[in-house]
Every structure is written in structure tokens, then in C-alpha cells.
Amino acid sequence: KYQNKRGGRVVLQPIQKPDRDEWGTGLEAMETALSLEKTVNQSLLDLHSIAGNHGDAQMTDFIEGEYLEEQVAAIKEISDMITNLKRVGPGLGEWQFDQKLQS
16 A cells, blocks of 8 residues: 555565474464564564665655554564463463463
8 A cells, every 4th residue: 555655566476384384382383473573573674774775754654653663562572472481381381371362
């Protein structure tokens, strides 16, 4: 939508399948999710830097307002979950953590 407003065009590319379909524990899954969130955040920061280098204040503002704050919040939330999963440990603790997330 944003790109169309600015006179650009969208070129869709295939999205790669994750390296793994299953994880041994919830902790492994959350660590993988954190890694993906950090990768997305770095890509947004790179895009923000390119827009800034080209003097595109509208684009930098759009990235900051629409994406960066949300990414930082998601990274914080997942990091907190990882900390909690490490504290409760595997087995019953992980099961109780999962039940709390579902409620």
C-alpha cells in the first residue's frame, strides 16, 4: 500500500520455508523465534539507514512509526518468555508455562 502511494511497484518473491518443522522443546522454539525477530529488526534498521542516506524523511518516519517500535516490543516479549522458560525448566514447568500462554 505504502509503495503504491509513492509510485513504486511491488515485486513479490518466494518466502523461504523455515529450516526446521519441529523443535524438541518450547525453549528451542522461542529461541528460534527470537532469532527471526532479530533478523527482521536488522533488515528494518538497514532499510531505515538507506532511506536516511537518501534523505527520505517520509520513509524513515514510516519505518519508525509502523515497524520498529513493534519489533522492539516483540523482541522484548519473546526475550522475557525465554527467561521464564529457563527459570521453570523442562517437563512440568514448561507444561505449566504453556498452559498459562493458552489462557
